[in-house]
Amino acid sequence: MSEPIVLQPDETFILNVGPQHPATHGVLRVKMTMDGEYIYNAETVIGYIHRMHEKMAENRTYPQYLPNLSRLDYLSAMAYCHGYVLAVEKAAAVEVPERAEYIRAITVEMNRISSHLVWFGAFVMDLGGFSPLMYAFDDREQILDLLEAVTGSRLTYCYFRFGGLYNDVDDDFIEGTRRFVKRMRKSLKMYHKLVTTNVILMKRLMGIGPVSAEMCQRYGATGPVARGSGINYDVRRNEPYSVYPEFDFDIPVYNEGDSYARYKVRMEEMEQSLRIIEQGLDKLPDGPINPEKKPKTIKLPPGDYYTAVEAGRGSFGIRIVSNGDKSPYRLKLRSPTYSNMHLFDEACRGMLIADALAFMGSLDLVIPEMDR
Amino acid sequence: MSLTLINVLAAVIIAIAFVAANAAYLVWAERKGAGFIQRRPGPTENGPWGLLQPPVDGIKLMTKQLLIPGGVDKIIFVIAPVLAMFPSIVSFVTIPFSDTIVAHNINIGLLMIFVFGSMSAMAILMGGWSSRNKYSMISSVRAVSQAVAYEIPMLITAITVVMIAGSLDLMEIVHKQSGGFWHWNIWPFQKGLFNILMPASFLIFFICSLAETNRAPFDLGEAESELVAGYHTEYSSMGFGLFFMGEYANIVIGACLTTILFLGGWDCPFGLFPGVWWFIVKIYILIFTFIWIRWTFPRTTIYSLLNLSWKVLIPISLFNLLLTAGLLKVF
Numbered sequence: 196m197s198e199p200i201v202l203q204p205d206e207t208f209i210l211n212v213g214p215q216h217p218a219t220h221g222v223l224r225v226k227m228t229m230d231g232e233y234i235y236n237a238e239t240v241i242g243y244i245h246r247m248h249e250k251m252a253e254n255r256t257y258p259q260y261l262p263n264l265s266r267l268d269y270l271s272a273m274a275y276c277h278g279y280v281l282a283v284e285k286a287a288a289v290e291v292p293e294r295a296e297y298i299r300a301i302t303v304e305m306n307r308i309s310s311h312l313v314w315f316g317a318f319v320m321d322l323g324g325f326s327p328l329m330y331a332f333d334d335r336e337q338i339l340d341l342l343e344a345v346t347g348s349r350l351t352y353c354y355f356r357f358g359g360l361y362n363d364v365d366d367d368f369i370e371g372t373r374r375f376v377k378r379m380r381k382s383l384k385m386y387h388k389l390v391t392t393n394v395i396l397m398k399r400l401m402g403i404g405p406v407s408a409e410m411c412q413r414y415g416a417t418g419p420v421a422r423g424s425g426i427n428y429d430v431r432r433n434e435p436y437s438v439y440p441e442f443d444f445d446i447p448v449y450n451e452g453d454s455y456a457r458y459k460v461r462m463e464e465m466e467q468s469l470r471i472i473e474q475g476l477d478k479l480p481d482g483p484i485n486p487e488k489k490p491k492t493i494k495l496p497p498g499d500y501y502t503a504v505e506a507g508r509g510s511f512g513i514r515i516v517s518n519g520d521k522s523p524y525r526l527k528l529r530s531p532t533y534s535n536m537h538l539f540d541e542a543c544r545g546m547l548i549a550d551a552l553a554f555m556g557s558l559d560l561v562i563p564e565m566d567r
Numbered sequence: 568m569s570l571t572l573i574n575v576l577a578a579v580i581i582a583i584a585f586v587a588a589n590a591a592y593l594v595w596a597e598r599k600g601a602g603f604i605q606r607r608p609g610p611t612e613n614g615p616w617g618l619l620q621p622p623v624d625g626i627k628l629m630t631k632q633l634l635i636p637g638g639v640d641k642i643i644f645v646i647a648p649v650l651a652m653f654p655s656i657v658s659f660v661t662i663p664f665s666d667t668i669v670a671h672n673i674n675i676g677l678l679m680i681f682v683f684g685s686m687s688a689m690a691i692l693m694g695g696w697s698s699r700n701k702y703s704m705i706s707s708v709r710a711v712s713q714a715v716a717y718e719i720p721m722l723i724t725a726i727t728v729v730m731i732a733g734s735l736d737l738m739e740i741v742h743k744q745s746g747g748f749w750h751w752n753i754w755p756f757q758k759g760l761f762n763i764l765m766p767a768s769f770l771i772f773f774i775c776s777l778a779e780t781n782r783a784p785f786d787l788g789e790a791e792s793e794l795v796a797g798y799h800t801e802y803s804s805m806g807f808g809l810f811f812m813g814e815y816a817n818i819v820i821g822a823c824l825t826t827i828l829f830l831g832g833w834d835c836p837f838g839l840f841p842g843v844w845w846f847i848v849k850i851y852i853l854i855f856t857f858i859w860i861r862w863t864f865p866r867t868t869i870y871s872l873l874n875l876s877w878k879v880l881i882p883i884s885l886f887n888l889l890l891t892a893g894l895l896k897v898f
Contacts (some may be wrong), residue, residue: 210701218792232705232869321792323783323866329605395784395865548705549793549868 199459210548214243217551218321221562225432225539225555227548234551237543239536245566249536252526257283257493260355260526267530268564270313271507272352273306280355282502282513286495287471289358294482296438298364299355301372301475302342304468306352308379309338311461311468318458320392321556322399327390334382337375339370357493359485364536369476375446376469383465391462400455404554414541415534418509419464420558423457425450430505441478441488442471454557461559494521508532508559532558532565582659589819590812591621593854600858631804639801640697647694648802648809654683654690656817662823663738665833665843676737677725680824681718684779687817688714691781691788694810695798706797709869711786713778716876721775723884724768727891728752728828741832748836753829754855762894764887770828771880773853775785778823778872780814783861787869822853 213224222243224561228236248267252260264279277299284291312335316328339349345364346354354361388398411421421428429446431439447463449456495517503512509531516525535558543551595610595617604608635644649757661676662717663669673679688711695707731752732740742748753769755762778785789797826832826849833846867875 202623208701217795232709319865323786323790323792324864325601326862329607332604371878393865395867398871399865399868547868549787549790549866554795 211246212552213239214240214376218555220317220560223536223560223562223565227551229548232547232549234543234546234548237540239539240567241536241562243561243566246563248567249526249528251413252523254522254523257523258524261355262353265353266563267528267567268310268506268508268511268532268561269350270561271306271310272350273303273354274504274506275511276352276355277303278502278504278506278513279439279513280357281504282500282515283319283357283493283495285502286359286500286515286517287490287493289489289493290486291436292483292486293480294363295359295484297475297479298360298484301472301479302345302352302354302437302443303363304471304475305338305342305372305375307364307507308465308468309335309342311465312338314461314507315390318397318553318556318559319396322396322553324390324393324396327386327387327554330382330386334379337371337378341371341375344368344371349558356485358489359483369479372472372476376473379465379469383462386462391459397455399550399553400453400458400557401451402453402455403550404454404546404557405452406538410538410541414537416509416538417531417534418505418507419457419460420509420535420538422446422448423460424452428510430503430510434503436447436502436504438475439471442474444468444470444474454554457557457559492521494519495523503529506531508561508564509535529567530564530567533567534561536560536565577794578660579656580605580786582656582721586656586659586816587812588820590815593623593815593818594624595621595812596854597858597861600855601862604859625808629805633804633806635803636698636801638699640699643693643697644801645806646700647690647697648806648813650693651690651813652809652816654686655813656822658683658820661737662820663691663741663827663832664846665749665841668736668843671740672736672738674734677729677735677740677824677828680820681722681725684817684820685714685718687779687813690810690813691798694802698798700801702794702796703800706790706794706800707786708796710781713781713785713869714786714871715898717775717872717880720771720876720880721779722885723881724772724775725824725828727768727884727888730888730891730895737827741827741834744831745834745841748831749829751829751834762887762891764883764890767883768887769825771884772825772829774875774880776825777857777860780817780821780857782814782818782857784864784866785872786861786866787872789868792866818854818857819850822850822857825853826850837880855896 196380207228207230210227210229211224212227213219214222224240226238226240227234248263251263261276261279267275285349312331316331319327342352343349345362345368346352406420408424408426409426411426417428425445425448427448432446444467447460447467449459495515497517497519499516501512501514503510507545511531512529514527515523518524539555539558543554546554599609610620613619613623635641658680661673661679663672691710692707695703695710728740729735732743735741744752753766755765781788789799799807802810826846830849833841833843835841836847
């Protein structure tokens, strides 16, 4: 629009978006103070699906808490489990066989692709294009089938164990994954042709919801949101863990900071994940998937431990305070969506409601992970 | 006189049946089309290829409770869905399907369709306003500004065609285009004139009929990811059903008008066997295009929509009007 609109603070009404609204994809509530179709102020209200995951950890032993991790961000559950097992392994000094590390990286990256595919479909649906969702879910179905065969579940995985894995991968999985990588490359080309370069989509995303690098740092935003604003930070590269240093992959970074930049970052991340999967399959060593010696009961020595991993939505950190007991004294989850979401209040002022909801889609919010 | 009255009554009943059947089966076609575009089967459960889905849906809608929420403006709330459906049925009375199949041809048929067509925006405004729902209100305000913005270029392009045909009579407009596809108004050559903007006119008219019927990518009135369901958020049962059917009836009217004004009505593309079947084929091709567009493009925003109308479509159509007038005067 050509001229900036001067908003009238005394001629507003309050629009309650959510907790049940098609665009919030969950139970997020946004109290918008509107001047016509322009947003004067927006207040996010969270906590509708709070389940006290952090408190639950204090009453459970370390292995018992494993399934909880996949209930945070149900779309990229694998990365959250990865963060937790890494934290406990580091603290309890449990050795992990190399094969297990590679399989972990492969499955985490597959899960990242499936998470981004859901975002892609849901985001374009927020913009009013329904069909890409079906195509994205079709591709995602292949990942879910592959992971189901290995892990036993389709969404809320509990595949990683301290020091290893629940189950070894077989040749079918490796074959299937190679086939999937080929298929996914083709699909991504199609998505770029049909969606990324669509005029209406570009017009709706370019320059909409600009988030500066300074703002990202102020709110602690990470992941594709920060990388779309020119912050070159990825936990896999900056604080390497597991076998990620062995892989050759790029971190897509864009400086524009608008919704289109975030869109492109995620689309390119899928390509990079495919590269990691391919390399992982090539390098996959033989050997055991669980350590020979594993303590019967996991007890962490007293202390304060923090580990971060790159989840689908940003840097997921887990801090464990142990007093040497069978369960943690305190467990703190740093979930990326929680930080990313708080950008919304400040960034959406003066935006049209349609643009604001597109902007919200580009932040890729998963509400259960935010509320924990 | 009495014979005419009976004729009109019969025509209205047939028109209602035609509109209802079309609305019901366009929903089926839309769902099948969406399925085809999205690599899935669409409805399959009821009847062969899911063909019994529309009656089942209809029965479901009718047996639902008709809920009138507290706080709504009751009279307007009840009238609005009726008003959404009524003009579309009346419009069918003057639409000629072929030389003989027309309920009641009047010499200002085109004008009448536009008059009734503009009433649908009124229905949306009434429905949205009386609902006392903020989403509905935003939606109805959007719908009105959209209807105003898109009726103007639509009317101007229609006037261009009327000038070429020299009549507001839909029959006459079709007759002027008969004799093969090269006589249709969509082409730049008209009666010895070379009017380069005629294909653009056709596109403008088509885009406007998309916007007039609130179809994607211009479905801002019921933008579900922003406004939940827009003006019919508070409607249930057949109140919603009437709005829904009205939308599909408007699609059929839009396709009929486009066919009559630009694609030669029931005229055969090769000048052979003109008849109602050509008309049917043409409108369903257009309707399929409507469906195709809906499931392919994302939605625009209200401001880019208005910009498109006021800054692009209206100037082009006005220029075309002047050009056509000048050419008709000179030659």
